[in-house]
Amino acid sequence: MDALMKRRSDLRLLLMQIRTEAKVCDEEHRSFASYSGLAPEQIDILNVFQTPTFSPGAAAGYDALLVGGASEANVLEPARYPFVHQCEKLLRHVVTTSLPTFASCFGFQLAVLALGGRIEHREEGFEMGTLAIRLAEAAREDPLLHDTPDGFAAVSVHRQYAAQVPxxxxxxxxxxxxxxALRVSGKPFWAFQFHPEVDRATLVERLTHYRDHYTEDAGHLEQVLTTAQETPESNGLMRKFVDRILLS
Known part of the structure; x- marks a missing residue:
């Protein structure tokens, strides 16, 4: 092995977190670490609710940037959540510097806006639960998705969405x-509207926790939870990101 090649234990990542509740913050942090194959101590946190103003170069010195989801914020309300524009600046910066980036859900929406795309809102009939994700033609040559089966299961809960990529x-x-899912052409930058870091057990936990925010009533919640599936292909993407991009 090349003497300059990093070992897994050498990696240090930054997680940009957009959450307020300590229990969910901790669960998200540990989920990212677990599915990356890293120790939680290897992933530092920039919580934008706690630190709404930060430099576009905040991820400098890290091996990669991770961006998580959010249930307490809306990318379409930057006046209410002023950190949205700060996050966009950081994402444009990591694209420019080619810092490897892996964004999930709210992070996907931030990426679309940062790259000049459009995010829309759906108040009713939005995706929630375990979905079958179809692969586009470009996935055949993608480092992370080329060996992922079409129609793989993934967890997704979101009212905001993108109809097209930037x-x-x-x-x-x-x-x-x-x-x-999108990738910035020629850059190590991936963003996923679904949650690669969330498995069935975590979906059940999160939806139960946020039931008033996402579900109409107890019957609706029960319907979503009883149809939840395991999502091994989705959950494996973070490990592929570490192995194929950060350690290759």
Whole structure:
């Protein structure tokens, strides 16, 4: 092995977190670490609710940037959540510097806006639960998705969505409703509308916790939870990101 090649234990990542509740913050941090194959101590946190103003170069010195989801914020309300524009600046910076980036859900929406795309809102009939994700043509040559089966299961809960990818990006995966994965062309930058860091057990935990935010009533919640599936292909993407991009 090349003497200059990093070992897994050498990696240090930054997680940009957009959450307020300590229990969910901790669960998200540990989920990212677990599915990356890293120790939680290898992933530092920039919580934008706690630190709404930060430099576009905040991820400098790290091996990669991770961006998580959010249930307490809306990318379409930057006046209410002023850190949205700060996050966009950071994402444009990591694209420019080619820092490897892996974004999930809210992070996907931030990436679309940062790259000049459009995010739309759906108040009713939005995706929630375990979905079948279709692969686009570009996925055949993608380092992370080329060996992922078409129609793989993934967890997704979101009211905001993108119907198209921004200019300069490749559409990698989708559902009938929206785009679910993109890559910035020629850059180590991936964003997923679904949650690669969330498995069935975590979906049940999160939806139960946020039931008033996402579900109409107890019957609706029960319907979503009883149809939840395991999502091994989705959960494996973070390990592929570490192995194939950061350690290759």
């Amino acid at each position: 200019s300069g990006c490749e559409r990698l995966a989708f559902t009938e409703q929206c785009v679910h």
